[in-house]
Amino acid sequence: MKRIVSFVLLAAMICLAMAGCSGGNSEATMQLYVLNWGDYIDEEVLENFRTEHPEIDLHYTTMTSNEEMLIQLQSEDCIYDVCFPSDYTISKLINLDLLAEIDTSKLSNYENIDERFLNQPFDPDNTYSVPYAWGTVGILYNTTMVDEPVTSWDILWDEKYAGQIYMYDSVRDSMMVALELLGYSMNTTDPDEIAEAEALLVEQKPLVQAYGTDDLRDRMIAGSGAMAVTYSGDAIYAIMENPDLAYAVPEEGSNIWFDNVIITKSSQNVEAAYIFLDYLLDAEVAAANANYLCYSTPNAAAEEFIDPELLASDVFNVPQDVIDRCEGFIDLEEDEQLYHSAWTRIKAQ
């Protein structure tokens, strides 16, 4: 008998707990499902949005990679309305017909966006996406371990730094490094050029301490490595934590990347999605996010609210000549397979 009672109690508790989770906001008349990168928005912005828009019940989930997001958005019963994919993933999503066209007349803050960051190759007329953050890829290095100036990707092949080099564990980013060093385009589909880049990365492997992702930032802050391939936003954060660190975008050129906001084609809550997008484009909100993330913002109006220390940094406020030598990724469709098999072979060595 006792067992039955405790079983019933347990079941009741589980039911209560589940009800507690789904209950949420009682005034809400609209739902909104947002899928974003982990730690990619100022939590306060979310809080403020919830307070200012009690009519919207915001469900916020995080992901760790574009690939993971792609799987979520391709699923038949995708619940997400708003998402933050990167450049080449956006062109992939457009090709897969998963994005809703964006009606900019519903976005009162749209004019805040700096025109330099509109009309990128992955979404030519910004039909489907609104810029959220952007930055470069470069080398974050520890000035106590690296004496010479960092101007070229080939320093990542320098035997002196064996075991102290971190590479980014991502196909396109790592292949980009090798392709740029060889003087090829990072969007090449020539099998010979890709094979050369592969050979170069295989040659580099014994010097590499690890292929990492978000953890590289903390490894570099802790002084566990001499240099790492990183995104500019991570670099600024790391430099603020550890002043021995510095960041350089090599002369050969590098990747300029964008994370844009999109509305899914399957969205059931389009109205709430537009309210959220417009909120993100607000100058003060965009500045709050930029101050928190340390990633450059495409929002020109946000500038006056941005931390002067950030604005003074070349990593955040990228000089035009650096932007000019950078190239963006585009979706390579079928040819991307060449990159994946090369990368698998490199990693499997």
Add this chain to the structure above:
Amino acid sequence: MKRKYFATPYLAWMIVLIVAPMIIIAYYAFTGQADGAFTLDNIKAALDPIYMSVLWRSISLAVISTVICLVLGYPIAYILSRMKPSTAAILSMLFILPMWMNFLLRTYAWMTLLDTNGLINRLLGLVGIGPLRLMNTQGAVVVGMVYNYLPFMILPIYNILQKMPKANIEAAQDLGANSKQVFTRVVLPLSRPGVISGIIMVFVPCITTFAISRLLGGSQFMLYGDLIETQFLSVGQAYGGWNVGAALSCIMMVLVFICLGITNHFDKDSSGGTLI
């Protein structure tokens, strides 16, 4: 009402979550991405020498980890089984307790311990050694696997040793066996089923592990599990990644079944000791 009806929910569970996915994996492994027609291309692609070298690395790291678990785990289980039941209960609790926490978190803890500026290197620094490169080595991957799976070796051996009647040992001693003979001729053979299920329960998760190698090995030592993950997540369905991934999974399943077959062969005459 017949007793076997009570098994229906479990049976349904098995069909939906074990049998059906295996059929789906087999389907993907033997069909082409574009046309869905029968093909052996995926299996051929999965037998690529580079993939085989990954498989070999997985097997050798799993064997090393299993041997270390056995060498560490057997004496611990033996000592526990000789203790007062109440003390043994508390101590075995200490082994189980960390398992209540997610293994990823425990592995993250190892990352900070093994780091170049981590706790271990700092302690070594105090006595003038190092800093040694501990993180992102094969050794770190083995440490991670041993740490995570050691309880799965200790518990089945402990279970079987604990159930072993004291009378057997006393009889052996009465008949003149010294303590070494008691161990090698009585305790060890009787504990074989526990050892075998311990080996299975450590070897199988070791050979299929994937996150540990990425976290502690710095993604440098790709294991078979990582390879399958990359095929499904990075290469993706559109470029045949699911098909090759499924073919790799089939190869892994066949290997696991062979392992189970071999161990069952040695384990014919016994029962119990298994936790699964």
